[in-house]
Amino acid sequence: MTLSGAAPGVAYRDGNVLRWTAAYTASVGGDVVFFLALSWAATRMAGPAQVGAVLAVGAIPRALLMLVGGVIADRYGPRRVVIGSDLTRCLIVFGAAALMQFATTRLSMLFAVALVFGVIDALFMPAVGALAGRLTEPGQLGRVQGLRMLAVRLSNAIGPMIAASVLTVAGVAAGFGLAGLLFSLSVGLLLAVRLNRTQPGVRSTGSSFADLKDGLQHLRRNRHLSRLVVVVGLGDMCFSGPVGIGLVLLTAERHWAAAVLGWTLSAFSIGGAAAGILLTALTRVRRAGVVLLCSLLATAVLVGALGQITTAGVLIAGSAVLGTTSGVASGLGNALIQRKTDPRYLGRVSSVTSLSTVGLGPLLYPVTGVVAAVWGTGVFFAGCALVCLLAAVLAATKTVRGSEL
Template sequence: MTGPATTLPRPAHRDGNVLRWLAAYTASVTGDVIYFLALSWTATRTVGPSQAGLVVAVGSLPRAVFMLVGGVVADRFGPRRVAVASDATRCLVILVSAAVLVSAAPGLWLLVPLALVFGVVDAVFMPAVGAFPPRITTRDQLARLQGMRGLSVRLSNSLGPAVGGVVLAAGGAGGAFAAGVLFAASLVLLLAVRITPLPAPTAPERLTTRQELGAGLRYVRRHRLLAPLAGVIGLSEMCFSGPVALGLVLLAHERGWGASGTGWMASAFSVGAGAAALWFTVLPRVARAGRGIVVALLVTAVATAALGRAPTLWSAVALTVLIGLAGGTAVTLTGALVQAETDPRYLGRVTSLTTLCTLGLAPALFPVAGITAQLWGAGVFFAGCGAISLLAAALAVAAPALRRAELQGAGA
């Protein structure tokens, strides 16, 4: 008599449940890209460039302000419920806006509330969607899933502007906002995703939002791995969530490489980051994730500092590919470790904190980039970015739990 057969877990790229989540995420991110393009285009045409900047800023502010609260909401109500509600809200709001635009000219009366709603919903959606991976796949597949997610982002950022441009040219602003059908597709796919339920608490506590947020922050602060990891994520992403893109423009202008030089370097960065995402997608297993983060940050530091001294455009392009490859590796491994090490009950709050570290510190460097390039040259700015990456690597080395972290086997 034979015992019951054991079924090995499927690799993430062959798991239909994971692929449904990935398709939903891709549709939602692409919809976000098209929405942002349509909002900027409509605001510029109807209220002028100066007020268009105000509309975009109004949309960005609630995302930063409510991000941590969004993590509390995701943990309290569950990631799928929150993500589904977010997609439903965005779909409804954008389709109603499209209907209004058919019969009325857009103005601040429409664009400002629309931007505000999307900013708040994004602040809730991002922690919720980030809490899915540990509950739809196994620990050893999280790096692969992060690689797949990276490819999804690259696809969305490439496909979204192209689709948005075509829709804008063909149907005007109303047709562009009708791209909310992508949020509807994401909604349908998310409803079909199965997630592992959490065990019911033995004695459920009734906590306020502020108390739950405080509990999440204390959880990170006291965690031997997550505390230094949050610092590493904040430092490593500080230069690469926008400021380096501005730095590439400043470097090309300083060296006389023109707009085409900026385009070559920006494309090279995307190619490198995409290659890193693809590599982790097909890699069977990741050994020594902590050491991989340290090496990736060191390579990023050296290549970034060298970019500011690149003698030719093609040497700069080669260095930018390397920066994208190393930076993409660090992003994938840090993201996978966050998901692997966090107690699922806190995952929404931890995801919101790391997302805020990623997006919240970068804007401070935009004016610094311009002032530094004007006073001392773009090379000094890139040297400073390299020093920040080096500091992130030093922090990772100084934390034994992070330096020795693994993605294989049971969680800590």
């Protein structure tokens, strides 16, 4: 079912797109606060060793069920699924806050919360990606992805500071409560979002398995689209978590103060926010495929160089530039994917890209630690550079290089 709305205009002046952007910002902020509160609670109950186990319990079902989430988004509409999953996350987190405040809490409760949250996330991620492609006309998709990038990076920059303050002053229950408030704000804003009436949705009449198979066949049939999905998946994989962990390990290896780490991570987020503003402001990205290729090459060089830096100030500056180049690559790549995807398949295609980034990225945390421990953080960042370089090689092929947005 398609909901009618006002005729779409310039994305950053479209009230419908701006409501979605505000909702997505609140939702990402809720994610940041939730995971910090969950990690803090696990550390206080059982120590640092259990934090990874609790986070893994949520990450595994998210990865395993991501493709199913894409099918559900296409069958029932991304708006319905986003609102329903965001509301469920809100209730889960408020429930966790109540248990932390009024009941005797155990580690098993945190495992249960992480597990259920991970399952719901597997529904939310593909749906929110599909919804972004159904808000306005195709010519505005680059700007929508710029706004999405801006929302993610600002939430990642500001969210940890707010969460840390609440956890320090009021405790874990208040941290979960803050996450619940952010999710509830997101739900309220999403209720006012309408889909673009010029892009009608088509509900499937087959089985869920048939829909999943059809979505994968759609990717296989469309060589241009499938190549773009692989490029974006490889380009984003290291930046969905592993690089952040690598920066933590790098600052520890160099014996730098925690303030250096904070500035480095903030600089990366600010650079990504700048990329989001740039993509939002541009009327058109000429030769978008070539720009995607160049930004991936720059990202590969920068992330490889990051592991060799021995001066804190240079690391902070390099992180800001890396945030910008990787942000441009991610925003452009996702916009091109949505431009090339039939609206009937947006959820399933989004689930594939989400699987390779948000789904599999956290599962690479143990690999990050092992590589850094055995060979040093420089080798880890060199590995990330090779992954980005592979994405650039694929982007250099004619099918991707010739893409226009």
